[in-house]
Amino acid sequence: MCWYFGQEMTEDIENIITKYRQGRREDLIPLLQEIQERLGHLPEEAIIRVGSHLGLSTTKIYGLATFYDQFRFIPSGRIHISVCHGTSCFMNGSQGIIDKLTEELKTAPGQTSRNGNFSFDIVTCMGGCYHGPVITVNDEYHIHVSQDQIPELIRKLKYIIEND
């Protein structure tokens, strides 16, 4: 969850690209993954730069990156929430949590709120099936969450952001 602009970001991208000097097609996904790990998302600049490095058109890369769920094209929010939507969590009511989050944050899953404070996404299984529904807030686990707790949680998080 880093915020990068301009020069600094360009340098980061260059540093990562030099690691994959050979520029083979099979390096494309690891390269994009590493950029995303560093920057938190794939900015347009990165896609163009990777394209010129690997000799691929930008549309090709964009087409590939949109195929996979992992890649994001907008920065994630300062607070990122992941909701587990595995079978067990679903049976315990994760759909309600997703609906409630969408309503409270006015943001669809996979997107970032306008002010850049919140983003949330859905993951298939985190492995905590007995403790479902499981959500993570900036990598901190919350277990046995019910949808009634969501408004309270969001209020707390908003308070934290405002006083940060």
Next chain:
Amino acid sequence: MDDLKTFLIEKVLLFESDTLSPEAEKVLSQIRREKTDVPVVYVSSNSSSIIAGSEKTYNALKLFAEENEPGTVVIKVGCAGPANYEPVICIQMPGKNKLYFRNITEEKVEPLMNGVFHNDISEEDLIGQSGSKGFELWPGIDFLEDIPFFALQKRLVLGNCGCYDPGRIEEYIAVGGYRTYLKTIRHYTYDEVCDLIERSGLRGRSGGGYLTGLKWKQALNTPSNARYLICNAKESDPGAFSDRLVMESDPHRLIEGMAIAAYAIGSSNAILYLKAGSEHARAGIQNAIEQARDYGLLGHNIHSSGYNLDIVVRMEPGAFVCGEETALINSLEGKRGMPQLKPPYPTSAGLAGKPTVINNVETLMNVPLIMQNGPEWYRTIGTFSSPGTKIFALAGRGRFSGVIEVEMGTSLRTIVEDIADGIRDAREFKAVQIGGASGSFITSDDLDTQVDFDAMRRQGFSMGSGGFVVIDETSCIVDLVRYYMDFICKESCGKCIPCREGTGRMLEILENVIRKPANEDTGTTLERFRGVMQLETISSVMKDASLCGLGQNAPNPFVSALKNFREEFEEHIFDRKCRANVCRGLRTFIIDVEKCTGCTVCAGKCPVNAIYGTRLQPYFIVEDKCIGCGICYDVCKFSAVIVK
């Protein structure tokens, strides 16, 4: 540290005879902490327990040990099994049996440890004791082996899980690890290894049940200058987590299995294809690979055997379809993960056009065991056609959940009724769902089916990814079918039309079934009926015409649900009613006249103005207008709104 490494390599790993020297045995037993003079506390540390808070428990234990009982060793181990008991900790006092405790959160650490150190064990947190000969028993405490969850399992592949610190290669060597691998690459030819595995009858655990040895032979017999071994650790079925926990608990055995498999097909490039987001497993595996390299078990000319091997970890970028072999290869080549027509099979032309073997984690974890104990031994376990064991990720509404391993031939009923110990909160059992999004629902009538590739196939079930979800009466089958279809629809890669369009249409129809249109006229009702009638046709077309397993198996949940729960579907379609009160659109609400105070809150919030009444008098809901959104139910402070 370096002394220990040299010692282990020379006196253990490269030691030719099967019986080690007494000196080496002594060192190994020390590493295994068999005769410990200090208390040892094992904290389970894997994705499942971390979610339950085991990291905090670990820190609290460390702090407690430092302050109160210096000398106590606190170590992280893999997963012991029961996820409902996480965080599990195990305490071994010098000379005594191990004690297992459940649900030890941060704040429970101090009272528990104080109790154990003063011989006052709290019954409430106790699971049981376990130990071997020569250890003092704890009087009056049950044995772990007496609990059905443990007693009915046969933990071979999971044998090391929860017993050693996965972060240290020495501990894996101490339980006998890597010796088989070195023996294999020094004394066996490629063909011999393939033969051994074929004779053992090991079948691929990813669902198809293809003979592993045969697959390896096909790759070995294809002439080529390079071959690849890929371990498919990408289990992205919703509700499947076994591979991940196994990798976190016992990464070294996976590496050993991969190394033997790579040797058997004469490959010096092995790739571990890991699921996106499993960071904990990735860190563990990377660490294990580093250590194996350090011990000379991977790299160039491994211990002068003339064999080279390197294992690379690649992260899957998040697409369910990449579990399919050809799609996985495409994704590794830096393309969109779309499946291709088979043949050619990957064993003849796979990654970069070279022969490639793709096995999943569980299959490869079996390999060191077979090489160590011989194929005849392996044949004695399980059934004739499917030897060995099967790992399931037990989840859902059972009393117990977690990663379990049962012998092939165990009936599903044993798993549901004894290992999972029935349903939580005394509810009624409805079905089990095996194999995730492409699996089937199995009702109590079919529960006597054995866990066996052929027996399951005869009944029309597939083992799939090993997800085992116990469903009770609080879940609506139609809603679950819609959930799986929603998942598949999102994950369909879009290459072939039957799957791309079929999943979309099926989802649309299923959503219509559970949606209550605000003002449904005759036309739309008719459409709904017609749609439902088409569901079966669409499924059969998808089964026949889809390109890969994802599309072919996508209708499985629906087909099996329709077969077993037809009346529930009919209730949804004709009576517009959901038994379990899960389908939001079909819920209707009434206001309890006794409880309603006439506060007007619900009437104000109702989006369709379906609630009428006079202030301070009981209100009522006009059923025809109600869209079942449930807002009144949520806002009522007096719980006067009831779901009918």
